[in-house]
Amino acid sequence: MLTCIIRYHIDPNKKEQFAQYAQNWGTAIPRAGGDLIGYYAPHEGSTTLAYGIYNIPSLAEYEAYRARLASDPLGRENYEFAQKEKFLLREDRTFLKLVSTPHGERK
DSSP states (O other): EEEEEEEEEEEEGGGHHHHHHHHHHHHHHHHOOOEEEEEEOSSSSOSEEEEEEEEOOOOHHHHHHHHHHHHHHHHHHHHHHHHHHHOOOEEEEEOOOOOTTTOOOOO
16 A cells, blocks of 8 residues: 655645645545545645645556546546646655554565
């Protein structure tokens, strides 16, 4: 299992648009096969950092998931919403594997 962490730099004046974006992914991501942990908006400290976190079985499954998400009507609508509203200034993805015990698998 891999955890995808998306770090967003958002326009601090458009937090409400980011919240709507996150709510839409709350429906679309599970429907496309991602195990959504959640979307997190700034609350205290940085006003520009936000995160989206979900699990996916493998990088191969990630590619299939992305294709499903792109063909999902709400997924397409959400991509277009982000482009139109321009609240996402930067987006970085990283894939992590849980290795801590007792949570991680021992080999």
